[in-house]
Amino acid sequence: MSPNAPNVAASSQPQAIDLTHMFIPHLRKHQKSPFKAVMGNPTLEMINMAGGVPNPSTFPLLQIQAKVRTSPSLNSEQDGMLSLEHTQLNGSTESLNELLQYNDGRGMASYCRFLRQFTQTAHSPKYADWDVIASCGNTDSIAKAVSLFCQQGDHIIVEKYTFPGALSNLEFAKIKPVPVSMDNEGVVPEALDALCSGWSGSSPLRAIYLIPTGQNPTGATMSLERRKAIYATAQKHNLVIIEDDPYYFLQYGPMQDSTDKPSVADMRKQLLVPSLLSLDTDGRVIRLDSFSKILAPNLRCGWITAPQYMLDRLQILNESTILQPSGLTQGVISRMLNDVWGIKGWIDHLCTLRADYAARRNLFVQMAREHLAGMATFTVPTAGMFLWMKIDLGAASADSTAMPRLLEAMKKCGVMMAPGMPFNVGTDDTATSVPEYYLRAAFALADTDMFAPALKRLGQAIASIRDSVLPDKQSAVHTKPISTTALAAQITVNGSN
Ligand SMILES: Cc1ncc(COP(=O)(O)O)c(C=O)c1O
Structure with missing residues (x-):
């Protein structure tokens, strides 16, 4: 088994349907670089003199230590220290030398392993051959996911109001955004259906890019019914869904009139609206997650979940652009998630954030009602960071x-x-x-x-x-x-x- 063993189809779930024909032409055939094909999987006996790989004995970083905030439900005696060293004391994450060395385009094994487990816990994907790949955050992931299906001159469906970073990505690649109407739950399924049915543009509509939770800028969150309707419409018109969801774990539910901060325990009880990934029986959702809003933005790390054959293409794109996010950053995150917090501590951390944002939202909306009466109207957001006001x-x-x-x-x-x-x-x-x-x-x-x-x-x-x-x-x-x-x-x- 390779150190970064992909997700294994352990269940009786069906495989993702094959959407290879929707890739841009030169990605339809999956070709590993001939160089990488020869170099991959070296045997123990092989003396590896193929790559331009520096000797790790020359790496001057000897130890990296970090202090991590521990979560209230963990034993707070634990001091939250993590240490990355050349000789790894704890086998669950890579040694410092491994983190500093070149690696393939999928991401560090321990980082991906945690995110695979977490994705299973949070979304329980419904098809067998899904997996995760490390990313440099969603801005880069949007560009890469879009570029699987669209090239210069092509069209992609986007929400009428959307993230400007995605729009500048599209503009740079000369891909034309086609807006679809929204209401206070995001994309309107009937509008999406009508758009696709009446489409006569110069290139077929193959994908929709959307932000289903705490939408940027409108703050809209799709209900479960809305998500199901959007997914069914995507199936009807054979669309790939690029689910850009950096605010997913910042769902905090309906408005509370109190200004008291909800407890972490309250947040634990409050269920998250299921993601589009969790409804995806076909393997047509490419889900983009980021640590930017839930750890820190300039860690520049996230992950993408999709069928493995799509991730193979994303791996090629990684290997021809960034290779993978910084191993050091992945190592720190991985250590924190795997060893300091574990899945329970990580979920506590997310619930702490949700409680904090809930209190902020409650107060901000109360203040907006008080000070902008008659001047602004808005829908109270149930997730994310934004109040979208019509002035x-x-x-x-x-x-x-x-x-x-x-x-x-x-x-x-x-x-x-x-x-x-x-x-x-x-x-x-x-x-x-x-x-x-x-x-x-x-x-x-x-x-x-x-x-x-x-x-x-x-x-x-x-x-x-x-x-x-x-x-x-x-x-x-x-x-x-x-x-x-x-x-x-x-x-x-x-x-x-
Ligand atoms: C919808 C959306 N996608 C992506 C991003 C950027 O995410 P990242 O920092 O992971 O590149 C943002 C940040 O503002 C956003 O609102």
């Missing part, structure tokens, strides 16, 4: 400069939120006959003490725009508005989150 600019709505002016006013008042425009696929919010103005407020980062001042300032900014309805010509002279796009670029963190 009522009153009589100023018809003024084409209203949104840039609002953003300028917010800046002056000392509060920033992301405008809807960079998330909007296709038409501009303001290009419709009845303009719609949206702001996305992220309630994860700011101190909770700042929630009320932020929303008061937003209220003042909105009021100042409503009170200053200027004729178009005058407004251009008096306010010197800069474009919404330019402001959006200043405002959204790194232009993409």
Whole structure:
């Protein structure tokens, strides 16, 4: 058995259906590089002089130690120290030398092993030949998953409002996003069906990219019924679903009027809405998970779950771009998950996050109701980090400069939120006959003490725009508005989150 032994079809579940014909042409045939084919699986007797592999005795890092926050349900006497050393004392993860050395494109064995077990626990995939591969987080995974099915000039279905990082990925690859309507539960199945049935574009629709939980930017979470309907529609039109789900473990349920933080025990009792992966009987969902929102973003690590033959292609893509995420980072995460926390401690950590976000959401929504009454409407999010607000600019709505002016006013008042425009696929919010103005407020980062001042300032900014309805010509002279796009670029963190 290879050290990174893939998931073995242990059950009576069926194999994934073969969607190889939907890959872009040159990926349809799976070809290992001839060099790798010769080098793979060296026998013990073989003297390996094939690769440009440095001698580990030259690696100057001798030991890496880290202190990890332990979870309340673990024995808190445990000090949470982990140590990566050349001689591995504990057999469950790789030695430091192994972590520092070149490896294949699937990821470190112990890292993948934990995530395979965790995926089984969290999603119980319904077909036999699924597996996981290490990733550098979802931004990179989106590019790779899309590139299996779409190339320059092709089309892909996306939600009407979506993650700008995905849109810039598509723009870079010259793949055209085709928006599908959303409501407060995300993609509308009937709209998806109508789009696919009436499609006459220059390339077939092979995939949909969507964010089912705590959607970015709308905060929408698909119910189980909605997920089933979307999956059935994908089956009907033979679509692959790219399930980008970095907020899945930040589900915190319905609004509570209390501002008390829910307990971890309460969160443990609250069930997560099943993922699309968990409904996938065909093997048509490529699920993208990231540690960015549940450990730390610049660890740059995540994992992808899909049928093994798809992961084989993703492995090739990894091996021709990043090889795999940093072994050191995988080693730290793996040690933390395998040895310090174990699955129980990991789940406790996730429940602690959920309790924290639930309290933030409850407070932020209460404050928004208090300070933005009559100025903004929204659906209360049940997951993720975002409140998506439709802003009522009153009589100023018809003024084409209203949104840039609002953003300028917010800046002056000392509060920033992301405008809807960079998330909007296709038409501009303001290009419709009845303009719609949206702001996305992220309630994860700011101190909770700042929630009320932020929303008061937003209220003042909105009021100042409503009170200053200027004729178009005058407004251009008096306010010197800069474009919404330019402001959006200043405002959204790194232009993409
Ligand atoms: C929907 C969505 N996908 C992906 C990402 C980026 O994830 P990662 O840090 O794993 O690249 C974000 C982050 O803002 C996001 O909201």
